Amino acid sequence: MSINWLRFVSPSLKKPHLFHLCHLPPPPFSSSAVIVAMSYDKELAAAKKAASLAARLCQKVQKALLQSDVQSKNDKSPVTVADYGSQALVSFVLQQEFPDNFSLVAEEDSKDLRKDGGQEIVERITKLVNDSLTIDGSYNVTLSTEDVLKAIDNGRSEGGSQGRHWVLDPIDGTKGFLRGDQYAIALALLDGGKVVLGVLACPNLPLTSLSDAGQHSPNNKVGCLFFAVVGGGTYMQPFDGSSAVKVQVSAVENPEEASFFESYEAAHSMHDLSSLIAQKLGVKAPPVRIDSQAKYGALSRGDGAIYLRLPHKGYREKIWDHAAGCIVVSEAGGVVTDAAGQPLDFSKGKYLDLDTGIIVTNQKLMPLLFNAVRKSIQEKASSL
Ligand SMILES: Nc1ncnc2c1ncn2[C@@H]1O[C@H](COP(=O)(O)O)[C@@H](OP(=O)(O)O)[C@H]1O
Ligand SMILES: [Mg+2]
Ligand SMILES: [Mg+2]
Ligand SMILES: [Mg+2]
Incomplete structure (x- = not known):
């Protein structure tokens, strides 16, 4: 230990x-x-196991995606049987491993599933969860539909600054998942309001860098599990179970050579503001647009050097969209702050209270990036 x-x-x-x-x-x-x-050894082992089982469930659903598997939540964001299945699975595994001290803040809840007409979809989710739990012989259980609904609702904790709380996004980047693109199962642990552990399972992320020309070749394998414990660095392990390797953010110091990531979905980030920032920095390469916290994973191994997330006014970021990604990048030597240069505060419940947006890069580039962000925000405000 x-x-x-x-x-x-x-x-x-x-x-x-x-x-x-x-x-x-x-x-x-x-x-x-x-x-x-x-020590977080036991927590890390449980988190890797839970995220890996959930990733297998999601891969199975993505392969056989049917239109009827998609529901719409009140905020019009899509949610699939895989989002619910992944949440039920991770919640069940963590509760089994830590029965005495279990608190989970997670994205989904069972409200829509309990409405009239939801029974059939709940049965499908339950079958998926049971198949995934028993797949490698780790659990010899058969959950009922009610067990699955309860496991989903065990993610209703509010988190906060006291004690330990797991934080889960069962599928981050559901829109990417539906398009057959990038998505991630993102699981983190808060202890005393700080992120102390993070696991990011990225089933469609190539094992080689996104900047490699050959990344789309049929021989290039996909499926990366990133994990980090506070003070211990960040590692990436292929889904095939081969050894984990330590990863580091890019050492690029010249912004002209930096490539940057942003959301695929235009509605999730102000792309005009990002281009203004890139222009000020002299960044030459066009932005790489990918879904989900796979961006944090890719950045932690140096595929790109900057991630800008500048949501439209009024959008409130949730902790499950950033907790795992934040520790994966910072333990790989990167820096994650809001647009005012403050570290992200995960201790305030479900939401992050942020100034304008989130900026992520290496330590060398951060001062330049921060200045470009502040100037661009001011220019944009005065041009309105
Ligand atoms: N208008 C908006 N602005 C910023 N983020 C948004 C948004 N609408 C949804 N999101 C969040 O963006 C996440 C995806 O991030 P990305 O753009 O990096 O792929 C979504 O996670 P889910 O897919 O888990 O719902 C959702 O929480
Ligand atoms: Mg969602
Ligand atoms: Mg999300
Ligand atoms: Mg999600």
Whole structure:
């Protein structure tokens, strides 16, 4: 068991504090503190297992996608049997592994499934979940439709700054999933309001860089599992189970050589603002538009150097859209902030309170990027 983190519960601090072994506070602070060794090994193993099973479920559904599998939520975003199935599966696996201390903040709920006419779809989800749970012999269970609905609704926690909470986006990039493009199963763990662990399963992401010309060749395998624990770096493991490799963000210092990612969906980010920023930086390559937190995964291994997410006014970002991606990039040496340069705060419940948007890059490029973002925002505001 690797223990890299210590939790200090000190009378002089209002809340318990986490310290990495490399940054222990000096005495007398430590002498008056209760020290509890922290390890997230068990949580990481469970998260990888849950995300991998969910990824297999999603791959199966994407292959056989039927129009009737798509429902529309109140906000008009699509949700599929795979979103519900993935959430039920991850929720069930985590609850089995951590029965005494289980809290999950997740995107979906069972409200629409419980409406008249939902029974058939719930049965299909239940079959998918049972097939996936038993596929490799890890669980010898048969869930009922009610068990599945309850597992989905166990994701109703509000999160917050106290204790541990899992954060799940069962399919991030549902629109990409429906198009046959990129999507991700994104799972993170909050401890005391901070993201301490993240797993991103990206079933359609090529194992080689997105900047490689040969990425679309039929021999290029897809399916990447990224994982990171605070203080431990970021790793990428192919879905075929071969060894994980440590990844690092791009070391590019010259913005002219940087390529940047943004949402495929124009409605999810102000592409005109991103182009203004790119223009100011002198970025030459056109933006790479892909769906989901696969962008954070690709950036963590240096496929591109910048990710800009600048939603339209009034949109409130949810924690499950960024928690796993944020730790995957920061543990690979990158920086994730809002447009005011502040780190993302995952401790406030379901929503991130942000200034304007999210910017992601390496440490060298961040000052230049930040200035270009601020200037572009001001210019856009004064031209309105
Ligand atoms: N108008 C909007 N602005 C910004 N993000 C939006 C949005 N509408 C939906 N989203 C979020 O964008 C996510 C996808 O991100 P991306 O654009 O990077 O693929 C969606 O996740 P889901 O697909 O999990 O619903 C959804 O939460
Ligand atoms: Mg959604
Ligand atoms: Mg999402
Ligand atoms: Mg989703």
